[in-house]
Every structure is written in C-alpha cells, then in structure tokens.
Amino acid sequence: MGASKIDGFTPAQLHLAEYAHALGHPARIAILQFLAQRRRCLCGDIVNGLPLSQATISQHLKALRQAGLIKGHSDGPSVHYSIDEKIWNRARHALGNLFLHCTPAETQETSAVVVQSQD
Amino acid sequence: MGASKIDGFTPAQLHLAEYAHALGHPARIAILQFLAQRRRCLCGDIVNGLPLSQATISQHLKALRQAGLIKGHSDGPSVHYSIDEKIWNRARHALGNLFLHCTPAETQETSAVVVQSQD
DNA sequence: CTGATAAATCGTATTATTACGATCTAACCA
DNA sequence: TGGTTAGATCGTAATAATACGATTTATCAG
Incomplete structure (x- = not known):
C-alpha cells in the first residue's frame, strides 16, 4: 500500500520505527x-550547507520536527533550529534498548551501558 | 522525486541513513x-508471529537482508534467519557515534561508551 | 515422478517520499 | 506603506514503499 499497518505492534515498536524513520x-x-x-543555527545556514533546495530542506526539517527530534524557535524573520534534547534522549534510549536486546551476548556489555543514563 | 539525492553526502552519512532506514x-x-x-528462527515462525501476510514478511526480510542486518541460511525447504553480527555491530557503532556527536554535553558520557567496543 | 510444504517472486493497487520551482506569509526596515 | 528577507507551504512530477493474492521455485517425502 504505502501506508504501514499500525495495529498489532506495540507503542514501543511504533516509536522506535518512527525515530529510525526520521533518521533514515x-x-x-x-x-x-x-x-x-x-x-543552534538558522535554517538558512543549513540550506547553504547542504546540496538541496530551500524547499526540500524545509520539508526535511518538518519531518524531523514531527518526529520530535528538533525544535524551531522564531527570531524575527528567521528560525533557529536545535536538537530537542528530551526526545533526542528518548530516541537514544529506545535505540540503545533495541541494540541491547538484539545484540548477541558476547558484544552486549558496551551497548548495555547506553541505556543506563535515565536523565 | 522519491529517489534520494546521493551526491554531496559522505559514505558515513549514507550508511547511517541506510541502517536507520532499514529500522524505520x-x-x-x-x-x-x-x-x-x-x-535463530524459521521464516514461517515470523509469519505466524506477526499480523502480516507471508509475502509482506518476505519483503521486509529482503529489506533487512539488503541492509545487511540479517542473513538467511537454507535448511531444506525452509530458511533460518539470524542477525548478522558483523553488520549489526557496524550499525550499532554508527548510530552510537551519531548520538555521541549530536547529543549535548551533559548527557554524552553514557552514549560515548557505546562506541568503545571495537570487536 | 508426484504431491506437499516453505519461501521467494510477480503483479498490482494504494499511498508515501523526495525534490524543486513558484508562491505565500510573516517580520523587519526605510 | 512599500520593499526586502527568511522560511513555510503549494503544486506537481517522479519514484519508492507497503501490502497482499497469486504464482513460481526449491526441497523433501513417498
């Protein structure tokens, strides 16, 4: 279809997929x-820094905003964007947990650490 | 377009996006x-465990295989699937590095640890 | 060889994504 | 008020992704 089936999956799985999708x-x-x-930087800085049009960058910024990973703060005619630490850490822990539980025992120790901080 | 622009991004960025996309x-x-x-389990076990058709599961397995995250081993008419540790750890380190470099200082300590293991 | 089973692939409908030019909106300055 | 700038949104074209029934392929059992 193009639309993903939602029912049958846990909220944790849906959130994880949402974060990963935003990073994809x-x-x-x-x-x-x-x-x-x-x-912290202006939208225009990003447009200048990447080989994509202003419209496309704005679209990607919207996707990141909708996933919660970044937030924008209007400052006159321009907008400062920054990583939203709260959601960013949620994504970090969610992915850390995925790797913790899906990584074979021999290599688990280090990925285990990533989920310890509970800020 | 639907097709992503590839030029102008580093191989690391492309790989990271590929892994994240597979998880998305x-x-x-x-x-x-x-x-x-x-x-380690049969394809059929997954089909029975998820609310999706056999064809759809097979398609998702193909996506994960193409990203390198899993591998399949034929056993008679059936196929055993398992996580590919090598690529899995590459994805783990790549994502760990992303969170290491993009996470604000106050919360960096723990995510830093995830990239220490170099197996 | 025949039939049965497991999984991949095909065909296809639907929806999502990506990209960009063009336009709109909001805030500022003169 | 009029012009300028920054950024979002619209419109649209091309392509990718999702889902599933149907079919094909491969392997084993008899």
Missing part, C-alpha cells in the same frame, strides 16, 4: 550533525 | 526482536 535519510542525518556542530 | 518500520523492528529472542 542522508539529508536528515546531515542536518542533525549540522545542528550538533553549531549547537 | 515497525514490522522490521518486530522481526529483529523476534530473531533476537529465538537467536
């Missing part, structure tokens, strides 16, 4: 890395 | 958790 495009990865480097 | 569907999350529980 190189432009959105690049945007997040861009935001991480500058800690 | 609840059925594929569920399949991986299923494989993790049983350590």
